[in-house]
Structure formats: C-alpha cells, structure tokens
Amino acid sequence: MTTPSEITEILNRPLSQELLARDITRLAYVAKDGTPRNVPIGFSWNGTEIVMCTAKNAPKLAHLRQNPAVALTIDTEVHPPKILFIRGRAELDVTDTIPDEYLEMNSTYQMTPEQRVEWEAGVRSLYDEGMVRIVVTPTWAKLIDFETTLPSAVEELIQRQAEGQASDSEGQGT
Numbered sequence: 001m002t003t004p005s006e007i008t009e010i011l012n013r014p015l016s017q018e019l020l021a022r023d024i025t026r027l028a029y030v031a032k033d034g035t036p037r038n039v040p041i042g043f044s045w046n047g048t049e050i051v052m053c054t055a056k057n058a059p060k061l062a063h064l065r066q067n068p069a070v071a072l073t074i075d076t077e078v079h080p081p082k083i084l085f086i087r088g089r090a091e092l093d094v095t096d097t098i099p100d101e102y103l104e105m106n107s108t109y110q111m112t113p114e115q116r117v118e119w120e121a122g123v124r125s126l127y128d129e130g131m132v133r134i135v136v137t138p139t140w141a142k143l144i145d146f147e148t149t150l151p152s153a154v155e156e157l158i159q160r161q162a163e164g165q166a167s168d169s170e171g172q173g174t
Helices: 004-012 014-020 059-066 100-105 113-126 152-172
Strands: 024-030 036-042 050-055 069-075 083-094 131-144
Touching: 004 014, 004 131, 014 069, 014 083, 014 131, 024 050, 024 059, 036 050, 036 059, 050 100, 059 083, 100 113
Parallel strands: none
Antiparallel strands: 024 036, 024 069, 050 131, 069 083, 083 131
C-alpha cells in the first residue's frame, strides 16, 4: 500500500509534474459485464486531483457509477518511456456548463486565436447541456523512468541475477 505522503512525494517529483502537464491519459475501468475498458481521454491536474470531462451520454459513466475504481496511465512516446501510474476512485460531477478544466486541458493544442474562438464556440454549441467532470483523487501512484525506477518484475529479475552472480563468485572461491 502507498501512504498519502508517499503518493504526494511521487506526484511532486519533477518527472511526475512533467507527465501531469501532458494532454492525454489512458483511463482504465471495469464495464458492467466485468470486462476491462481503457480509453484515451484529455485531463488536467489541479495539484490534488486528475480531472477529465466527458459528454453526459458517454457510456463510461454508467460503468463508473457501478464501479468507480479506476487506473490511469500517463506516458511518453520515446524510448525509454517515462510512465506515471495512478489509481483511485472516480467521482462524477454533473455540470450544466462546460467545465473550466475542459477548456484548459485543450489549451495546448496548436490553434491561432481565431481558431481557438471558433473551437470554443463549437464546444459550447455541442455541449449546450453541460458535461460530466470525472474527478480522481490518487490513492496509489508509481513513477517508472527506466533509469532510477523500474517495473517491480524487472527489479525482481535484476535482484535474482545479482544474487545468482554473488553465489557463483562465492562458489568459485573454494
């Protein structure tokens, strides 16, 4: 288990902050039929919560109401990858407006000021009845950079390899 202070320490690392400033996360949840789902979705980080926004009629909302346990992955597209894993519970906040987070999370897209005005007008027209904020407070986090942190299975293999080499060298001394 990860303690709240360990989660905070992980999320405050410079690399975590860099990943939390990205545009897209992968939201994993369990569907009503018990099978997993994983969808890319825009997000914003407010310092304590991941906020994602979606249409009020999005199928994932029914699944999240039934089982709010989620996992998020935010990563890079380069090698070696930098990966931030977060787990938590989704809280659904139905709004009658376009949440500020939705407009902010899309602010990094390359648009001229004129394109931005046109895009916002389209968003306000499409979501005229509002949206749903999916808010996740992290209850677990892990950062993998393949330099200072590795997946636990890889760490275990390296440990086994080191122990095997140590016992081999001990056996050669007799």
